[in-house]
Amino acid sequence: MPKPVIWITRTLSDATLARARRDYEVIWDPADTPGSADDIIAMSAKVDGMIPCHSEHFSADVVAQLDRRLKIVANHSVGVDHCDLPALRAKGITVTNTPGVLSDATAELAMMLMLGAARHAVEGDRTVRSGAWDFWSPAFLVGKQVTGARLGIVGMGGVGRAFARKARGFDMEIHYHNRSRLSPKDEADAIYHDNLDDLLEVSDFLSLHCPATPDTTGLLNAKRLAQMPKGCVVVNTARGALVDEDALLAAIKSGHVGAAGLDCFVTEPGGNPAFAQHENIMMMPHAGSGTVTTRNAMGFKALDNLDAFFRGDQPPDQL
Structure with missing residues (x-):
């Protein structure tokens, strides 16, 4: 019986590629460039399944042109805002993601960005690296203390939740807003706010971990930033669409927001060049899940979903 043919759109981990080649006929381009709409449409007539990343966009227009041969899109990501899920389902295409395996890696990066933004890591690194460190003063690079602060x-x-666990190691007071309140076990003494505005008012540090949806696009806008304490620190390792970037820049310039740590942007790749003018903004290029352990786990999860589908079972992470 011939192996199913799959398209892997980007360069995944060596372990993932090796396993995929063992079990499937794999189409993969080592040039590692994002798949365009035309690429996705053309490839749909050649493959039975795809493993795309968030760099490939399955809009309703693209989905309408997909060949009937394509049966499953096994995303190498947790977020699926790059996919029009109703359109894919209507086309009869199964869609999966990779939940539960990248939480710690992304939370680690959020912690790094929070600490780095709060303690002038960008300016400090530049000062030493450039050879400009030729003085010291008690007033030099005084930052915002994380320990004991309200998060x-x-x-x-x-x-x-992974980020909250790590923040407790710094004795931070954890506050949160969620679509629904957590169980007492998962809440672990964090303070629930059913209203986002109430949360903002007590957030010395704010970290975004919600998906990008029509309801959350532009979630952190000028009005909401103004509700936060002066000198607050904003961290975003979720999706760039959550933040009104012009509003955040204005709040940084005014000093109302003391610093920011950003791993995602409205425009990706590339980010927002205006942010680069401010050394109190620490940035990473959407690398939250970028550890060997996590990228292997994400790739294996995508393959687990494909394996289940092609043996006739429901994939464990079907959306």
Whole structure:
């Protein structure tokens, strides 16, 4: 019996590629460039399944042109805002994601960004690296202390809860807003706010961990930033669409927001060049899940979903 043919759109981990080649006929381009709409449409007539990343966009227009041969899109991501799920389902295409395996890696990066933004890591690194460190003063690079501060978390899914666990190591007071209140076990003495505005008012630090949806696009806008304490620190390792970037820049310039740590942007790749003018904004290129352990786990989860589908079972992470 011939093996199913799959398209892997980007360069996944060596272990993932090796396993995929063992079990499937794999189409993969080592040039590692994002798949365009035309690529996706053309490839749909050649493969039975795809493993795309968030860099490939399955809009309703693209989905309408997909060949009937394509039966499953096994995303190498947790977020699926790049997919028009109703359109894919209407086309009879199964869609899966990779939940539960990247929470710790993303939470680690959020912690790094929070600490780095609060303690002038960008400016400090540049000062030493450039050879400009030729003085010291008690007033030099005085930052915002994390230990004991109030942390607001928007979205208490897997990543949000992992971040809360790590923040407790700094004795932070955890506050959160979520679509629904967590169980007492998962809440672990965090303080629930059913209203986002109430959360913002007590957030010395704010970390975003919710998905990008029509309801959350532009969630952190000028009005909401103004509700936060002066000198607050904003961290976003979720999706760039959650933040009104012009509003955040204005709040940084005014000093109302003291610093920011960003791993995602409205425009990706590339980010927002205006942010680069401010050394109190620490940035990473959407690398939250970027550890060997996590990228292997994500790839294996995508393959687990494909394996289940092609043997006639429901994939464990079907959406």
